[in-house]
Amino acid sequence: MSASAQHPTHPETLSEHVQDATGESVFNCYQCGKCTAGCPLAAEMDFAPNQILRLLQLGLPGMEEEVLKSLSIWLCLTCETCAARCPQEVELPKIMDYLRQQSLKRGLVHPKARDILAFHQAFLDSIRKNGRLHEVGLISAYKLRTFHLLQDVLVAPKLLARGKLSLLPHGIAGKADVARIFAKCAAADAEAGRHEPQTDKAEQP
Ligand code: SF4
Ligand code: SF4
Numbered sequence: 001m002s003a004s005a006q007h008p009t010h011p012e013t014l015s016e017h018v019q020d021a022t023g024e025s026v027f028n029c030y031q032c033g034k035c036t037a038g039c040p041l042a043a044e045m046d047f048a049p050n051q052i053l054r055l056l057q058l059g060l061p062g063m064e065e066e067v068l069k070s071l072s073i074w075l076c077l078t079c080e081t082c083a084a085r086c087p088q089e090v091e092l093p094k095i096m097d098y099l100r101q102q103s104l105k106r107g108l109v110h111p112k113a114r115d116i117l118a119f120h121q122a123f124l125d126s127i128r129k130n131g132r133l134h135e136v137g138l139i140s141a142y143k144l145r146t147f148h149l150l151q152d153v154l155v156a157p158k159l160l161a162r163g164k165l166s167l168l169p170h171g172i173a174g175k176a177d178v179a180r181i182f183a184k185c186a187a188a189d190a191e192a193g194r195h196e197p198q199t200d201k202a203e204q205p
Helices: 014-022 033-038 049-058 061-069 081-085 092-105 111-130 135-146 155-161 175-192
Strands: none
Touching: 014 049, 014 061, 014 092, 033 049, 033 081, 049 061, 049 092, 061 092, 081 092, 111 135, 111 175
């Protein structure tokens, strides 16, 4: 959290909501562009990382909606390169994460982000259910959600033959602890009035 960030008492604009939820002030950004220069996905984004912050700084309703409708917030890998390069210590990945939540909540998810959401949901479901990732379960759930049933299907036998994929999930000692983490997150979301991301809902922006 930036030292100068202060939580607004009654957030109104999206930038104030960002600050309230993440502790990050978009106004710490002075648009040097170092984040965008280092971002591995910037070339694919509809708005570069520094442009996302500029739109939030301007704070006009139409621009805020542009941010929440953008593909950029879903392409962000949370790789932290931007945060590591930023001279102002702006934690852009935290901001991107909050923007994704708001995009879902307000039904503004970019149509091209559907597969990304499906992957997120399948990944979380696998961890929730097994305590750790079960790759075959993840792939199956992802394919069922996206109908990409035949995508990469020829690779599966080779991976199975080499022991890279297990048909059954492996048990772990801390499975109950992982379940408790999910339960606590769900309770915190409910208390904060946030909803859990639902891929099926988000697939109809
Ligand atoms: S590196 Fe930091 S200050 Fe520079 S444009 Fe990006 S967020 Fe703003
Ligand atoms: S965290 Fe996101 S915005 Fe920042 S450099 Fe990585 S992909 Fe780009």
